[in-house]
Amino acid sequence: MKKIKSICCIGAGYVGGPTMAVIAQKCPEITVTVVDINDKRIAAWNEKNVENIPIYEPGLPEIIKEVRNRNLFFSTSVNEAIQRAEMIFISVNTPTKTYGLGKGMAADLKWIELCARQIASVANTDKIIVEKSTLPVRTAATLKSILTTTGNGVKFQILSNPEFLAEGTAIRDLLCPDRVLIGGDQEDREGREAIQALxxxxREWVPETRILTTNVWSSELSKLTANAFLAQRVSSINAISELCEKTGANVGEVANALGMDSRIGSKFLNSSVGFGGSCFQKDILNLVYIAKSYGLHEVAHYWEQVIVMNDHQKRRFAANITRSLYNTVAGKKITLLGWAFKKDTNDTRESAAISVADYLINEQADIAVYDPRVETEKIYSDLDSLETRTDLENRTKLKVFSDPYEACKDAHAIAILTEWDEFKSYDWARIYNCMIKPAFLFDGRNLLDTQKMLNLGxxxxxxGAEPRSAKVVKIRTAKVG
Structure with missing residues (x-):
């Protein structure tokens, strides 16, 4: 089979943009075109200053600067790019359905179907279609059905190539992946040729030992299962964190002991206010829906508890703030440091900060927010999307600051909700001195040095640890002495 020379990617989001940038860098002989109907997003990708591209991801601006307008292009001319491409990646959003059958659980595949119909309507040569979006198992059959009933004689091969990227380390994950998974029709010669083309x-940069080929159904299900297993670990350690707080154990010490067991490993054992992002919750809910649709109710219930635990962790973190501040936060300024769901990204989807802010506003707190990468309007948009109050009410009760020290000034309490490295380097003595006393600090990411913060007052x-204060430390020290 001839080498692929032209690629089109439909969808210029968190997956499509970085993935195509790395392919363009590593395969300079391939012309890569990323298309999207959102003209503002495409304009942002074409910004002269690469620091202003729409996605913040360490290492991405440097690659974009190298390959943009060389062999990587961003365009709104979807039909033209489809016609020119030999291989088409579908990398559009697949959110959880908010309506109809499967509401609140099933993946909404309307954008996937629209992509398939658009490809079918304009393609005039044979194409390899690559599922890059996270999709329910057997979605490839739906794509095949739509694409092969056009009657225009064009042949399509469907591959599944799920992404395994962690936001904040996406470029590193793309350059040096644990594995690349490619699923296709292994029983058919043309199917095998399509797999080999991808x-x-x-192979231009990934060792062949890390490239795994499977049938398409295994590939689709592997992506959902991988995210479910990772989220399960987070919820598991978070469940233990609550027990630690009641018993005097320390969840960090427990996690360290667990992580040294080679059967368990140390990754994803960091207890926190809860996981967020575009994948974990959506994919688990999708897995639950699929299990229920096959009548596997015990399987569905098992995975559903991962989400239940995550929601509980967010609620109890916010409730602990209220209880600690003498059972009321009404009229009190609470500063949230971090709005992104994790560090090194400007993605806020399913961020714990959204839930915590909403809870505290319901308790009549005045919220101050600082995040080094998330734009002000995005913060308000996230809060508005909950539809728990009007936009005016949200803007009255929540203020966004561009300076962290101003955000913390006159605060009754501070809550760290994103593990941005810069938070560790702040002048915390300065912050303490400008707060209302007693000054409460809630570390939702276990980011700061406990003893140092206690010594500051x-x-x-x-x-996952017992509540501590400077007074308690002094008493304990005296008793030991």
């Missing part, structure tokens, strides 16, 4: 692209609360 394998050949990744903070009433310190972290995940």
């Amino acid at each position: 394998v050949d692209i990744y 903070f009433v310190f609360r972290s995940i």
Whole structure:
């Protein structure tokens, strides 16, 4: 089979943009075009200053600067790009349905179907279609059905090539992946040729031992299962964190002991206010829906508890703030440091900060927010999307600051909700001195040095450890002496 020379990616989001940038860098002989109907997003990708591209991801601006307008292009001319491409990646959003059958659980595949119909309507040569979006198992059959009933004689091969990227380390994950998974029709010669065409692209920089080929159904299900297993670990350690707080155990010490067991490993054992992002919750709910649709109710119930635990962790973190501040936060300024769901990204989807802010506003708190990468309007949009109050009410009760020290000034309490590295380097003595006393500090990411914060005078609360204050430390020290 001839080498692929032209690629089109439909969808210029968190997956499509970085993935195509790396392919363009590693395969300079391939012309890569990323298309999207959102003209503002495409304009942002074409910004002269690469620091202003719409996605913040360490290492991405440098690659974009190298390959943009060389062999990587961003365009709104979807039909033209489809016609020119030999291989088409579908990388559009697949959110959880908010309506109809499967509401609140099933993946909404309307954008996937629209992509398939658009490809079918304009394609005039044979194409390899690559599922890059996270999709329910057997979605490829739906794509095949739509694409092969056009009657225009064009042949399509459907591959599944799920992404395994962690936001904040996406470029590193793309450059040095644990594995590349490619699913296709292994029983058919043309299917095997399509698989090999994609394998050949990744072989330009990925060792062949890390490229795994499967049937398409295994590939689709592997992506959902991988995210479910990772989220399960987070919820598991978070469940233990609550027990630690009641018993005097320390969740960090427990996690360290667990992580040294080679059967368990140390990754994803950091207790926190809860996981967020576009994948974990959506994919688990999708897995639950699929299990229920096959009558596997015990399987569905098992995975559903991962979400239940995550929601509980967010609620109890916010409730602990209220209880600690003498059972009321009404009229009190609470500063949230971090709005992104994790560090090194400007993605806020399913961020714990949204839930915590909403809870505290319901308790009549005045919220101050600082995040180094999330734009002000995005913060208000996230809060508005909950539809728990009007936009005016949200803007009255929540203020966004561009300076962290101003955000913390006159605060009754501070809550760290994103593990941005810069938070560790702040002048915390300065912050303490400008707060209302007693000054409460709630570390939702176990980011800060407990003893240091106690020595400064903070009433310190972290995940998975007993509440501590400077006074308690002094008493304990005296008893030991």
